[in-house]
Amino acid sequence: MPIERRNPQQAIGRRKLESTLRNILSSMEDVILELDRDGNILFMSKAIAGYDIQDILGRDFCDWAPESDHATMRAALEKVFTSGATTWYQTQNTTDLGAVRWYESRLSPVMRDDAVRSAILINLDITQRKQIELEAEKQAYLIQLFYNLPFIGMTIAEPSTRRWIQVNDKICEIMGYRREELLQRTWESLTHPDDLAMSVHEYECVMRSESNSYSLEKRFLHKSGSVIHTTVDVHCARNAQGEPDYFVATIQDITARKLQEARIHHMAHHDLLTDLPNRTLLSDRISQSLLIAKRNGSGFATLFMDLDNFKPVNDEYGHATGDLLLKAVAQRIQTCVRASDTVARMGGDEFVVLLAPVESKAQAVQVAEKIHAALAEPFELLDGHTALISSSIGIAMYPEHADTEDALVRCADNAMYAAKAAGRDCVVVYIAP
Template sequence: MRVTYRKALASLLIVVTYVISGKAALMLALPPGYASAIFPPAGVAIAATFILGNRALPSIFLASFLLNVWVGYSTGPAVSGISLAAALIIAVASMLQAGVGGWLLRRAIGYPAAFDRIRDLSKFLSLSVFACSVSASLSVAGLWALGVLDADNLGQNWFSWWIGDSLGIIMLLPIAMAFFGEPRALWRSRVGTVAVPMGLVFALFVLLFFKTNQWEQSDSLKEFRQVSEQSLNQIRTRLDEQEAVLAGMRGLFVHDANGYISRQEFQRFAQNILTRFPMIQAFEWAPRVESPQRSGFEAAQRREVPGFQIRERGADGRMARAAERSEYFPVTYVEPLEGNEPALGFDLASTPQRQETLEKSAVKGAVSASAPIILVQAESQSGILIMQSVRLKNREAGVVLTVLKVRDFIDRILPPASALLHVRLIDEDAQTVIYDNFASTPPEILFESEFDFGSRHYRLQTMPTAAYLKQHRGWQSWAVLAMGTFGVGLLGALLLLGTGYTARVEAQVQQRTRELKESESRLKELFENLSSGVAVFQASPEDDDFIISDLNYAAERINKVRREDMIGKSVADLFPGGREYGLLDVLRRVWKSGVAEHHPASFYRDGRIAGWRENYVYRLPNGEIVAIYDDVTQAKQLEEQMHHMAHYDALTGLPNRALFSDRLQQSMASARRSMAHLAVMFIDLDQFKPVNDTLGHDVGDLLLKEVAVRMQRCVRESDTISRIGGDEFIVLLPSMERGRDVMTVAEKIRYALNQPFELAGYEIHISSSIGVAIYPEHGDEDKSLLKNADIAMYFAKQSGRNNAKLFQPDMLKNDR
């Protein structure tokens, strides 16, 4: 019961310490990364596995999972599936890293551990740094796969993750050992001399980090605030310019005594302005038309715009003739017309938002902006209308207005800042976001400002982009904390060396004894479990033979004899084939020179065993000879099989084109030196395809095999027959001095192939067409010789098949 309670308490302590220290450390993470400059939980985890072993792993997994779920919850209103998956990946990676790190430290240093020698501390530092690559690699890869991390930042996040874990281990493991490590007496004495000084110095560096980080944050956001102010001024300036533009357009109508401006005059005026303001979707003129004037107005407009009528959007979303009401404000002129045709005839008074803007403009006599609306000519995005009332003779004559697609308007205004800022524009009166390119909802807005335009209130919010943060990232605070933590680790190392000197001296004898036993045990285990045979020899008194003094189990298996039957016996007695094999000569040379030798794979045979053996022989300092050897028979057989497959046709067993080409080149080189002759034949089977098509490929394969057998009976052993295609063969006849002899062989082959074949119950009749070329008369290069033999074979086919033709130069004139 007491043991169970202590285990539960240890698990709870691991979880609580891990989660709290981890949450604190993640507050130090550099945006937009996911890793901290120092991550103490890595030290907590490896310290736990180093002290408690693998039984600490479940607690580490739970702690890491809870910590990362907490982190995911703190960045959003709810824990998403991605957050849970990320937490699970990091938890598995953290557990594996703790397991690997603890195992490596226990393996390399042992436990209990005093950490009082430079060698042990060096192992601790190097192995900890190595182990930290586990979580960094698995976690960063997993978060990238989930889309949490960008590919551009993988290297940076991996490095900061790895550094954070490494520094966390260097810092936290000695402190954890001071409170919980063994030998307990030694580590208890180090609480005041190691743990407390390290903790105080580390706290100073953390304070310095926060101060440096505050300075960095403020400095890095200077340009962001300047660009944000510039963007705000740019937006306000461009909107104010719309007010001036509408005032000028209003003056165009007011200056005419009757308030009449033709469509062409409006077009010229608007086009001049559009060249200065390309971000404007359209300029429009919407006259006030009272209900009794409607028919006449529509008729007048149809003279210029066929089919013109005053329209509105119906409940089904389609444009239809406007319902009867006391007055209308139909869009009559619009520039540019292209892309804005649906707006012609649309009654601005047909929707509440537009009607409200009309009323404001009429009452105030000033520019009024509409609430965000769905534009008639661009239903895919929202826009705003900026209206200016036109009064003639103290009565409302209509409105001139600018149509803005907000997204296009803002994008055209702010392209230089787009790589640095995320921008959000909010219509405060409508409580509607009218432009937003934020990547996600930030926990706080770093810049926002309100402004008024057109009797409406707007709020501009900006945040730096990931590119801005990456470009303006400061590493001073991170470097301060990293170098400070590393310095604390070095301080701890010096304190450990100083406090552990006496304990090391007392434990040295026991430690060395234990190491010797462990080393002997490992070597014995290695010797016995090697898959290669190992035999130890001593020179006989006469120095002409060697006595076997020891061998492992693999040697028994390879030599097919028991150990007790080999130890004490001479090599000459146990391996009678050793002289021919060369084993005794190798043993003597190595014994005399002391230089190791590799005896390459050779075939050994005696009355007991036979096979290929490969040996590596060397001499021990005490004069004994060690032979490490393997049975490579299967490998040699596989090598020979692969060689055969690479050079011979799988169906007929004849040499393939590659082997034939090699033999042809060798034969031509020999013939060239001795001024001799050789011949090549191209043989193509006649009527083979009908056999394949009617009797099947199995019968066709049997036929090809029998063809190969018959042709081999017709040539000498020094000749080469090769199958180069489905029913095509080449024959090499070296040392053929007379063309008549060559044609005799060709005729012999032709006759053999013309005889019936009895295969699979069928009597099969085929023939062959054979082309012959002789070196050097018909070609002094392999390619030309083969080509001319092929041409001669073609003439044999053209001459009725079932014949052989010797190449003649005039065949080239009729070469196909």
């Protein structure tokens, strides 16, 4: 930075001052340049971008900027010299090692005798800030891209109110609400009541900084009142103090998958013809009844029944008619028992009824006689035909006759065969040999 000399002593003092100033400027983190009107570098406080100072002095200040920035830089310099105004602009430089650095530049006039003699260029290295901004822009772009995916619902929620402040089109489709309607609701108000406690627990763990995200399967309530099964992934964005700033959630509708799983589960546990529980589900129900009975000191009964005259009907009228008869038998048995009882088809024309709980053997016999009488009533078949059948029913009691699942079914089966041996068409209670 040239200083005009007036006398030898002043010159010496000024040179010392200039040296001191240069040392101060060199120690500063930011780069300071002095430029003439043509943009030539007259002074430089420190090396930049991996170059020595001597390599830079006298060169054009545009040499270290992309050509696309030259017009902006020269326009800023011209503005300083013509108007005396300070101006700002941003550029990027590439070091001799190929690294890219960003600078925010401030051009200010140096006035002498009421005229602009040179310009001071202060380059603030904003590389770190720029990288953060670019990364934020990239993340924002990716979030926006993700936000607009046609198959994923996405929401942004405000932590304190738990209200959705942004929702995408897919979440509106999933929930059945218009966007403006959803923005008036909290996620709690849309959550299935049975899943609310679980959701709130996970949310509060994040609020207490015990975690920063969570994933779960939960149900929402559609505007129509129907239940929506979803998978929800929630992530918390925190502010500089570590407090929750907002919650971002992705929500996928898995209702169709859940319904399919339920259908498969139902098929695996129910008889295809009558839709009654099959052996597998019956086994589970008996196991549950055993646990409850042992805990409560209560009892229950297992009824094993076989249709006496089913085969002649099946042979005479065909399997289609036989299948219809079995369905009618299943429905008639169900009308004779409580909703809490289980009617299962074992296969063929064999059925098992689980009465749980029962207070006495007499109560079990009463229900068995009711079923026996109901099955003795005529059944209307196809083409106006009528079928008359009967049933043989065996009864086993817990804990009197057995205390395990297999033993109970076996005892009831033995009692049923005793009814067959006694001439069929009757009810027999198991008697231990």
